[in-house]
Amino acid sequence: MAFTTPLPMPMLSEPIYRRDFQKRDGRWLQLYGLKPHDLPPLHEDDFAVAKGGELRYHPLRREWNVYAPHRQNRTFKPSAADDPLAPTRPNAAATEIPFADFELAVFENKFTNFHHEAPPTQDVVGVPSATAKGQCDVVVYTPDAIGNLYSVGQARRKLLLAAWVDRYNYHFAHGADFVLPFESRGEPVGVTLHHPHGQIYAFPNVPNVQANMQQSFEAGYDLAHEVETWSEYDVTRAGGIRAVCPPYARFPFEVWLVPETPVRGPWDFTPEQAEGFAHLLGDITRRYDAHFEGPTAYMLTLHAAPRSAKDWQFTAQFYPLLRAPGRIKYLASVEQGTGMFTVDVMPESAASILKAL
Template identity: 55%
Template sequence: MSDIVTPLDTPVVGDVFLRNFRKADGRMLYLYGREAHGLPVQKQQNDDIATGGEVRFHPLRGEWNIYAAHRQNRTFKPAASADPLAPTIAGGPTTEIPFEDFELAIFENKFSALHPLAPAPPQLDGIDSEGATGRCEVIVYTPEAEGSLHTIGQDRRRLLIAAWIDRYQALFAEGCGYVLPFENRGDEVGATLHHPHGQIYGFGKVPLVQQAAIDAFAGGYDLAAEIAAAMPDYGLSEANGMAALCPRFARFPYEVWIAPIQCREGPWDCSEEELDGFATLLGEVTRRYDAFFGRPTPYMFALHSAPREGCDNYHFTAQFYPLLRGPDRVKYLASVEQHTGVFTVDVMPETAVEALRAI
């Protein structure tokens, strides 16, 4: 069982320490903090872990989709007393994190759709299929059972960004073609755990949507120019070289992007000042959403960065897709959106930015 504490060389203010811990079931746990983590191990889980599924190519959509039947029985809305993302406390239930406390934790998902050891699947005539190689990880923002990107505070958001950057570097080094940190928040999105957390997928192949963005940037699309043109009327806020805005081409009601004003490939490419602004805006956007809708806002959030191989002119964004078009009205993705990819937007971006600015 490996257990090493090392300082991280990442662009943050002050030291960030990393404890690499191999769990009893073989999965890795990474503990990030402002102080070195040295607590003793409590009792551990030791379940059988699946090694991923398969990917099959859809010939009419041009995309690779993941098939992972073992995820059908994953943890679903456990009671608060059985929170699997809480610390493991003496006398309490055994959780994913076998320590009594931590600052921020990342571990390999027990129900991983992608795995570096995914076996080659049986071949079907006329269907291209491969093992679903890659990584799926869970990021636990805080040991507290409740919270958001706003309430965890600026220092914890900076720690989260440092952890994202470290995992980007590690997963690229493992050979993942594209890395997507993301968060599913709320029942309407399908989140099955309410403890404040996100995830990271390290894809063996670049997904279709991300490849389209790569092609657009490589073809000369200038997002910096779009941000400059949009900010006067569609800008929500600005902090240390980072902008938050409602895109003029938004597909979701109240969609917000955070992006560096100057072109950057990913958070690893940003200055310390820009990362501080990024952390500020992550908290501000979440605060505005919750205040505007009057409740914890269900959303899909993800970082869109350059692939492992890089891309000329790629411009990093962090994108929030709320699943509400009003405090009690869900934006459903129904037949037209699902069958064609063409979205019907119920709230104009210019209306959305005015409403969010007023908070």
């Protein structure tokens, strides 16, 4: 299938194109680009595709968790020659992307937690369960095997933003209650594929963290107003987006990207906000790597409004897993057993250090 007409992205001045391609195993692949993609598909394998797990309710923590035992067999630290996120090469093993080149790619994860055809749940006495309907996408930032959100450049970061917005629209239109784009970077976080990439989970429910955020916003908590008073927690700003280490951060050197004029999600960005947000995604990555003296293991999550939310203020949140160069911040017994984090660096000190970089 050829590229569609340019996607409607009013927050970006550049036209964005998307090519939809159905793989032999039935999964869909989207190729996003600043120019139309018209390369012919190459050979494909018949991958075995799981169709999600199941949800079970934890009555003491009052939360749903997903069980997906098939993920035990997911790809684990392949060699460079077996990189499943690379472009497919002639006379080489097929990868997840059956084209010789691309700009940015999104496809359905074959080791998925959620699936639109999730299997029926098992009966467990006294434990509520539910089908794990939804979808899990893999987002491949670049055809290059090495890179990060800073090195890929501003044009690629804006393309990533366009892909995120397009996938938000798709998943909400197909019944998702909450959509979470995220990136896990580095082996200390559990990354098993080093090719620059992120993921998107389309949830069939609103997880507890976001449900609590929704209650706070709907009760009147004004994050944008609070951030105006956090001058000593400022790291930097660009295009109407502020990067801050919140005074209630749970991770050492945690950074939030907060629009000064609130929006529900990145789909509501102005062109200035989109430019600033894309810049800061790279700039915070650069500052982390400079401070921690090498590629920094972190988790990045985008917190946009759930489908049911009336009042909401979008943030993107970086959680680095280091407390100093070469020193991992472990989430150990206290954090896991109580949910109360012990933080080794004061947020105002972290902001001062990152700001100086």
